[in-house]
Amino acid sequence: MSGAERHILVLGGTTEARRLAAHLAADPALRVTSSLAGRVAAPRLPAGEVRIGGFGGPEGLAHWLREQHVAALIDATHPFAGTISYNAARAAAATGVPLLALRRPGWTAQPGDDWHDVASLADAARTLPALGERVFLTTGRMGLGAFAHLEDKWFLVRSVDAPEPPVPPRTEVLLDRGPFTLEGERELLARYAVDVLVTKDSGATATAPKLAAAREAGIPVVMVRRPPAPEGIPVCRDPAGAVEWVRRVLA
Incomplete structure (x- = not known):
């Protein structure tokens, strides 16, 4: 990694996470790592660097953020992957790394639905x-x-x-x-x-x-229903919003 690059960690495994990684990896000023849980035997791999497997709880994630000099953290995991979201919130608070949650909107019942x-x-x-x-x-x-x-x-x-x-x-x-x-x-x-x-x-x-x-x-x-998410974390609904957030926090 050159001195000009800023390291972004994307907690991924979703379509939105792959789209976000593709946008960020196209910027030569950024180094992008996507972390996948490893629950799918043949996952669709995103652009940029990829790591597979857990971190060892919030303490392990905090250690990884420090060791890898991560400048921004984006939780783009599945809405039902609740444990990693709370681990990310605790690790971000411990390290001071800015954290964003990328969450697609939930479904809404339509007329005729039961x-x-x-x-x-x-x-x-x-x-x-x-x-x-x-x-x-x-x-x-x-x-x-x-x-x-x-x-x-x-x-x-x-x-x-x-x-x-x-x-x-x-x-x-x-x-x-x-x-x-x-x-x-x-x-x-x-x-x-x-x-x-x-x-x-x-x-x-x-x-x-x-x-x-x-x-x-x-x-x-x-x-x-979706499980409750950590409070106090900024949320965006699409990859474009996450890209804009990265630009702001790294400016």
Whole structure:
């Protein structure tokens, strides 16, 4: 790294994080490192430098920020990756490194939607028995144990990588990665005779067509709310806003 370069750490793994890294890496005055959790076997790698794996809690992240002379930190992780967001807030406070949260907006119910808002996967499992028998479960491969006791329900689980036990006994796994189309989601719901959808409020446009398909089919949706985020951290909604923030804090 030359003396003129400023080091930016992006906590990534999302589409927005990859777009942000591409914008920042195009600036020769910046050195960009994206950190990925390593939960996906073959992740889509962003531009710039990449590190994979955890830091060892907030203390480990703070040590890395100091050791690597990081000038700005951007938390662009998934809205449900709550632990790393709190670790980032604590590490930034300990080191004085400016921190920004890049968070895509959540989904909003539309006319005709039948959404059932819940706070957790466990709450989603408790809500399911009254809603349907054939469940399209799109909450990712982590946390499926919350549904493992529902032996009388059939589950279609869609994830990038195969889930590990425990999973519900009547489960079919569909390995796929977005973006998905409305036509494709319509066909999937019909092919598997899905009568209830369970998802997290990730807000991603790449996976939103399932909500429109469920609305058209009159299928109820169990929507898991986002966990609370650290307070006092500035938030932007898109990569362009994050780029502007970097310009300001490094000026």
